[in-house]
Amino acid sequence: MSRIGNKALVIPAGVEVTINENVVTVKGPKGTLTREIFNGLTVKIENNELTVTRDGDTPTERAMHGTATANINNMFVGVTEGFRKTLNLVGVGYRAKAAGKGLEIALGFSHPVLISEVDGIQFTVEKGNTTIHIDGISKEVVGQVAAEIRANRKPEPYKGKGVKYSDEVVRRKEGKKA
Secondary structure, eight states: OOHHHHSOEEOOTTOEEEEETTEEEEEETTEEEEEEOOTTEEEEEETTEEEEEESSOOHHHHHHHHHHHHHHHHHHHHHHTOEEEEEEEESTTOEEEEETTEEEEEOSSSSOEEEOOOTTEEEEEETTTTEEEEEESOHHHHHHHHHHHHTTSOOOTTTOOEEEETTOOOOOOOOOOO
């Protein structure tokens, strides 16, 4: 039994949900999100509560049951509050600046790393150009953009230099001994 999948989701005030066969559209104050739901699942709205039920009991349907419920809940949070990821640049000369709607980041390479604008994502740079905030309504897109920026220079374990999430703990290693 999927505990998350069986949980009924309360539709927040100011959010409008539309179900068209297996496509769920959520419209709220911050924007609109659309997601296609797995074919073996059924989405119903009753008394301002949304429930996801599965038609059969195959392993794939059981796996997708909780996933679909969690994804719809993330859509509710996204259109009402939004999502934010914060990245810190650690290292001498590592800095970021806004370049139009994108970013230009200096990470110790011979060239700046250019991050182009992404639909539905806002970048803000603060704290001496070493903190980047990534805001958006889709948890999936915010996380993917943050992961792509971090992949340019992951934090290394000896000095801790690189791009890290604000809540990430870098396990440090002891260097060579003389």
